Amino acid sequence: MNAFASQDPRTPALPPVAAFDELDLPVAVRELLTELGVATPFPIQAATLPNALAGRDVLGRARTGSGKTLAFGLPLLVRTAGRRAESRAPRALILVPTRELAQQVADALLPYARVLKLRLTTVVGGLSIGRQAAALREGAEVVVATPGRLNDLVARKDCRLDRVDITVLDEADQMADLGFLDQVTEILDLVRPDGQRMLFSATLDSDVDQLVERYLDDPVRLSVDPSAAAVATMEHHVLQVHGADRFATATEIAARDGRVIMFLATKAAVDRFTAHLRGSGVRAEALHGGKSQPLRNRTLERFRSGEITVLVATDVAARGIHVDQVDLVVNVDPPADPKDYLHRGGRTARAGESGSVVTLVVPDQRKDVVRLLGDAGIRVRVTQVRSGEAELTRITGARKPSGVPVEGSAPSTEGAKRGGAAFRGMGTVPGKPGRAKNESRRAAEARKTAEARQAARIRKGR
Incomplete structure (x- = not known):
C-alpha cells in the first residue's frame, strides 16, 4: 500500500485499513458502497478514512484519479449527518478549482448524501446565481463550490460560513496555479476556526505550504506518490x-x-x-x-x-x-x-x-x-x-x-x-x-x- 504515515511526531496517524468494513460507517453507507461496486479502498482512501472519521485535520498528497473524492467525501458526509443546516448556513464545504470538478465531486457524493438525508448543492460560476442562492436559502448541509462564486454569494449575504464545521480544499495546487489563493483564504477566515480541515494536493509547493501552516492544526500527513x-x-x-x-x-x-x-x-x-x-x-x-x-x-x-x-x-x-x-x-x-x-x-x-x-x-x-x-x-x-x-x-x-x-x-x-x-x-x-x-x-x-x-x-x- 503506497501511503505513508504522518511525519508529525506529536500525533501519529492511525493505521490504514484494508476494507471498508473495518471502519465505523453507517449501515446505509456500507450497503451503498456494495451496491455501487466499491469493494476495496484505494491507498489514499485506506490511509485517510480512519483519520478523517476521527476528526483529524488531514494533509493528503495524491494525484487526480487516485480516489480522493471518497477519501474526504465519506468522512465529511458521515460526520455531518444529523446536523441540520439553517437557511443560508451550510455545515460542510468542499472547495475545488473548476466548475467541472465541482460537478464531478457533487455527482460522486450525492448518492451517499441522499442515504444520509443530507442536502447537497453546487455553487459555481457560469450558472444562475439566483438559483444557487435559492438552494442555499432552502438549506443545504453540504456545499461544493468554486471560490469566486462562493465569495460572490457571501458578499450578497446569500451564504454565511460561520456554521461550517468541516472544510475540504481539493486540488489545492491547481487553485494556486489559477490564482485563487486570496479568495480561498478569505473563505477559510470565515469558517469555524475550531472546525476540521482537509487539504488535498498533487504537489506541496510554497503557496500550498502557507495554507497548511495557517489553517491546518496538527495535520496527519498522508501521501500517494503522484509521479x-x-x-x-x-x-x-x-x-x-x-x-x-x-x-x-x-x-x-x-x-x-x-x-x-x-x-x-x-x-x-x-x-x-x-x-x-x-x-x-x-x-x-x-x-x-x-x-x-x-x-x-x-x-x-x-x-x-x-x-x-x-x-x-x-x-x-x-x-x-x-x-x-x-x-x-x-x-x-x-x-x-x-x-x-x-x-x-x-x-x-x-x-x-x-x-x-x-x-x-x-x-x-x-x-x-x-x-x-x-x-x-x-x-x-x-x-x-x-x-x-x-x-x-x-x-x-x-x-x-x-x-x-x-x-x-x-x-x-x-x-x-x-x-x-x-x-x-x-x-x-x-x-x-x-x-x-x-x-x-x-x-x-x-x-x-x-x-x-x-x-x-x-x-x-x-
Whole structure:
C-alpha cells in the first residue's frame, strides 16, 4: 500500500485499513458502497478514512484519479449527518478549482448524501446565481463550490460560513496555479476556526505550504506518490513528426477506436481542429473556456456516454475532469511546463486503470519536450513516425478517418482548411508561441498537397 504515515511526531496517524468494513460507517453507507461496486479502498482512501472519521485535520498528497473524492467525501458526509443546516448556513464545504470538478465531486457524493438525508448543492460560476442562492436559502448541509462564486454569494449575504464545521480544499495546487489563493483564504477566515480541515494536493509547493501552516492544526500527513503512480500505470510516448505531416498524423490518431482527449494550446486552434475532425468523419467536440457552462456540461456528458469519442480541449479539461475508460491522451501542442503535462496525463490511467500519453513534436521541439518530461520525473524514448505507418498504428491505434462528415458539419473543404490552419502555427517550443522555424519550401508544398488530398476525400464523401 503506497501511503505513508504522518511525519508529525506529536500525533501519529492511525493505521490504514484494508476494507471498508473495518471502519465505523453507517449501515446505509456500507450497503451503498456494495451496491455501487466499491469493494476495496484505494491507498489514499485506506490511509485517510480512519483519520478523517476521527476528526483529524488531514494533509493528503495524491494525484487526480487516485480516489480522493471518497477519501474526504465519506468522512465529511458521515460526520455531518444529523446536523441540520439553517437557511443560508451550510455545515460542510468542499472547495475545488473548476466548475467541472465541482460537478464531478457533487455527482460522486450525492448518492451517499441522499442515504444520509443530507442536502447537497453546487455553487459555481457560469450558472444562475439566483438559483444557487435559492438552494442555499432552502438549506443545504453540504456545499461544493468554486471560490469566486462562493465569495460572490457571501458578499450578497446569500451564504454565511460561520456554521461550517468541516472544510475540504481539493486540488489545492491547481487553485494556486489559477490564482485563487486570496479568495480561498478569505473563505477559510470565515469558517469555524475550531472546525476540521482537509487539504488535498498533487504537489506541496510554497503557496500550498502557507495554507497548511495557517489553517491546518496538527495535520496527519498522508501521501500517494503522484509521479510513481503515473509512471506505473501509464505509457509515455514522444512522437517526432515532420511539420507538414503533423496535421494528418493527429487526424489519424483521432480516428482510432475508443475515447481520446487531444490538447491544443488555444481556443481558436481547438475550434478549427474540431471542425476539421467532424468534417473528416470523427465524432469530436470542443471544450474550452470560451464555451458556456451548460454547453461544457453537455459536451462532457456526450463524451462520457460515448456519443462522441474525441474531446478536443485546451488545458481547461486537464483540471480535475474524470471520464472512465479514456485510454489515450494526445498532446497535439506540447504542454508549457511539467505540471501541465501531469494534469493533462491525469485524464487517463485513473483509479488503477492503464493508459497512454502521446506528445507530438517537430524536430526542433524534441530536446525541449524531453527535458520538460525529465523535469516531470518521466523518461521517454522518442519515436519518429509518419501518417499511415504501421508504427503509428501500433503505438496509438491510429487509422484513416472515414471521410463521411459527422451530422451537423459541413461536407466541404472549409473544415480541412480550418483544421490545417490550426496546425500551421505549431512547431513551437513549449511555452513560446510562434510558427515552426525555417519551414522549407518543400515541406510547405507537401503540407498543401496533404491538405488538398484531405479536402478531396471530404468532397467525395470517402
